[in-house]
Amino acid sequence: xxxxxxxxxxxxxxGAIHVPSMSPHLPVTPEExxxxxxxxxxxxxxxxxxxxxxxxxxRPSSDLDLFREVAAGINEETDAIVQPxxxxxxxxxxDERVAVVPELEPETASCNMGSMNFGLYPILRAxxxxxxxxxxxxxxxxxxxxxxxxxxxxxxxxxxxxxxxTKPELECYDVGHLHTAKHFLDRGLLEPPLRIQFVMGxxxxxxxxxxxxxxxxxxxxxxxxxxxxxSVIGAGHKEFPLGVQAVxxxxxxxxxxxxxxxxxxxxxxxxxxxxxEKMVRLTKSVTGRDVATPQETREMLDLKGYEKxxx
Ligand code: KMH
Ligand code: ZN
Numbered sequence: 545x546x547x548x549x550x551x552x553x554x555x556x557x558x559g560a561i562h563v564p565s566m567s568p569h570l571p572v573t574p575e576e577x578x579x580x581x582x583x584x585x586x587x588x589x590x591x592x593x594x595x596x597x598x599x600x601x602x603r604p605s606s607d608l609d610l611f612r613e614v615a616a617g618i619n620e621e622t623d624a625i626v627q628p629x630x631x632x633x634x635x636x637x638x639d640e641r642v643a644v645v646p647e648l649e650p651e652t653a654s655c656n657m658g659s660m661n662f663g664l665y666p667i668l669r670a671x672x673x674x675x676x677x678x679x680x681x682x683x684x685x686x687x688x689x690x691x692x693x694x695x696x697x698x699x700x701x702x703x704x705x706x707x708x709x710t711k712p713e714l715e716c717y718d719v720g721h722l723h724t725a726k727h728f729l730d731r732g733l734l735e736p737p738l739r740i741q742f743v744m745g746x747x748x749x750x751x752x753x754x755x756x757x758x759x760x761x762x763x764x765x766x767x768x769x770x771x772x773x774x775s776v777i778g779a780g781h782k783e784f785p786l787g788v789q790a791v792x793x794x795x796x797x798x799x800x801x802x803x804x805x806x807x808x809x810x811x812x813x814x815x816x817x818x819x820x821e822k823m824v825r826l827t828k829s830v831t832g833r834d835v836a837t838p839q840e841t842r843e844m845l846d847l848k849g850y851e852k853x854x855x
Pocket of ligand 2: 595
């Protein structure tokens, strides 16, 4: 039985799945993202995962100035690890998605481990009214979207990450993605310790079910043994059940409005910090594990440190 470390809690502030009409609390502008990110860090998140949005419309954006402003703003007040996305949104190509890495040289960024369908259109059934025209179109067009992360793409991304000292967080949406990570580890394009995120409950990926989490875990244990740690996203209402399961199994956890808008059934979360607070409370009361500080997280994940980023 492995000794369980303190728990790394990630807050994913806004993402590119939800549209602003779904919650008035989804942070959109740089000011909102900074304020929400700081509060999430103060509530116990040591990693703040960021996407950015057009401040006028809330549409997902790849604007590097926005990324810089948000990352710098969060680190003005906290020592949390700011982790930009390279997953971006359905409307961005891979070069646009990864540009944030050479630009900001962050300590870590997400790196997606495979191509897949990524359906947002089921949201249309639950949401009757949209404040802006782009929102229903954006969701509807996901029927035809392939989230492309070919072997060639991943190879290129990992080389870029390596050049800039940025540790990839390996986003694995299904069991095959774990084998892809192992392939890149064997080829020397990834270096241990690996940081793997099991992304569960995306329409097109593995479902957010307890038994599937066990299978992801057992597969990762077999492939990576002592050379990795894992974190779990349970999308939607599975955020807390899978989060509790993850921390009970010795893993880490991600919560946030990118993945789930509700604090509990029928109650929208008013901030990312509320979701972090709830997860921290559950972690401590169910497992007795404490939450990792940013410094402990840097050590566990072997990150280069804030002094080496470019923001
Ligand atoms: N959006 C999530 C399903 C990324 O940004 O690169 C996973 C994610 C990946 O956060
Ligand atoms: Zn993301």
